[in-house]
Amino acid sequence: MSIEFSKQLQIIPVQSIPGMIVVQLPVHGDNRGWFKENWQREKMVAAGLPDFNPVQNNISFNESAGTTRGFHAEPWDKFVSVATGKIFGAWVDLREGESFGNSHTLELDASTAVFVPRGVGNAFQTMVDHTAYAYLVNDHWSAQAQSKYTFLNLADETAGIEWPINLAEAELSEKDRVHPKLEEVTPMSPLKTLVIGASGQLGLALRELYSENTNVEFADRARFDLSSAEDYTQIDWSAYSAVVNAGAYTKVDEAETVNGRLEAWSANVEGVSRLARVCNEHMLTLVHISSDYVFDGTSSVHREDEQVAPLGVYGQTKAAGEAIVATVPKHYIIRTSWVIGEGHNFIGTMAALAAAGIKPSVVNDQIGRLTFTKDLALGIRHLIENNAHYGIYNLTNTGPAQSWADIAKTVYASLGKDVNDVTGISTEDYFQGKAVAPRPLNSSLDLSKIEASGFKARSQEIAMGEYLATLGSR
Template structure:
């Protein structure tokens, strides 16, 4: 006898899927695999991470419950009896008010996304209705429910047993009609490290998007356990971690080493734990410094080989973030954004008529913060496969000296004033080692439909914008001429 197979059938409500489960029976009764993560994920079920299993036993035919939209995902099935199920999309969006109905027995299961109103009516006595959810029930969570009246005239659920003959609680009879229902809003996005170079770019990228919250260190210290305990993580679907310790040379000191590991590794481990516990998508920003630079072009699958403390702490953070089932690790190189950076240093030197000596044996591409931010948003909105992605600007690789010459040229100074020096000759006591090559392979991000702008174009735009901002006090800050 052939073994029946698990099958899935989509519904008119986005994200909601009806499953037919193989049930194996004989004279003793029956057996089924009620929940099989591997098989169901392979059929497209989100890996939603259930944490609680509930059973609603209904003694009488005609018991009717709902319509409740809850702030978590549910996987519903039956242990005994039959139900008529009714689901109404109560999420804010174009499918608000969409109805789907189905009769279910022990061979059926359905995945109900957060915000879809759920109701059922028992068609047999002694019906056991079971469901998995991916958050723990609490009185506080119940305050986030959205309700719809079982008898709403616009939705007009075709109940097999008329509601005036059904067993319905007084509370369920008093829920609002559709016209008075406040749709359940989508869970939000939280940007941490929102005051840094990338955080500032993310603020600009998401300007006007009221579903995104921004937290700088004063609002949320990623190294403070109390901040994690105080946060209501149920509000969020995605966390973008733009916070990092980036003082590469200072990381080689005793104090800097502790700070680098506390922020780049320890805090990311805390974020990863939260993301797993609350089924969040974690976006974590990585660095070319996780490599030693002996490979000419770095792909996403290359094993880390960091040279210094900064790179080591970033590699440890990457390993923690990769544990999260829904994660994007976004690896960049030579980041340029608002605030102090190599490009602004060279622009200031060009304005002063200086002749800087700049290393010419380290190769890479600039990564403008605005393009990293756009790449992050693209990965999230396009539902790209989870994993690691290189995101820098495009174009031919160049050395730091090449960048300096181009900055001088764009600033109207003589590029010939930029002289070259080797990394070995430039090195000073306490300076962190740098990768020889920071060139990142961009094939994978291109294959998702995102094409980073050429670095040369972004550099010209950046310098033009800096020159147009006379109040920018960072514009004349002079730093080392050896890159990050």
């Protein structure tokens, strides 16, 4: 058998099985034999192969031609290649979805490798004696992991595999002979998304958005506390591909107190550092919600690349959390402002005051935009599902920036009240004599980056109108 030497490194996606990739490998030979870089992270990732963080390399040596193994779909990604000899490889997609049951076959020698995504059944038949088949995988084998395998019978007719050596004459294990046919296979479920902090305003909006999606799970603080080291050991992180951190300490004024400062740093920094470590270890995408409070409010509009300059403790902890999350290779940091969702919030308070005939004084020198949790949840889903570039994104509702007093007047007008019932007052005068955290006076966030990714939130006027209508129906 001859090996084709000096191929160029080439990445070839398999059209029938999404995520599967054939790799043409450069093999260098002379009178002594041959050499190849079976896995070269820098070159292969640059060429377009997923950086799947391999952790274990296994070799299967096969004494005789006709040895046939598979179909095994493991709960991890694999990079398979031939160390010596030649094989006929076969793959069947055993994942949930439209490509379930699709197959692909290919002869492999030392100059070809295949990236096999999680849940795709892998099988091969040796074509010459003394063939060694190598597996590079990104998780450790364990008895627990083996219980999550999905198997397919090698002889299944519907897979359409034409084995070079008839299976009746091939060498198979007894286990491989009795695996189920395709019609009996339970497809491997996709990795899930875990939402933590699921009882807060954003968590509740995400629950509603994903109410019919069984691949999104929710954990409130009773199940998972960011600050509890023990809680991290109670979750099987290998079952997830992404974590949305919707939990945080958000008591801006209390964060300036001795106890509040400790609680804020515990949740927003120490807890986030534990979460980031887990996401790094398990290659998870981390979606983290941050705040306009990371800025001092001196810029007229805040871009994602602006240097953070928090004024108070809460903003300092959010800025520190951002720095930690940025160490996770797959991360989305979403900066938002003036969040409105289910529960106590500014719009609900103004509506209650209007209904009671109260004429409030409202701050008129803090400028920004509202962020309704419905839109925030939709933006999070957009980034994850569209595989947007990782990094920081500003996300608020759209429309002109306004003061809190402007927004209060809109609420009053929407409820048929006189807008002059709302009196504007400066931040300094409003908090005169009170121990409160400093606020950024300008919280306007530039939205061009997330809009360029294909997502645009509703205008805050439309969102507010819908929200007020729901208040009236409660």
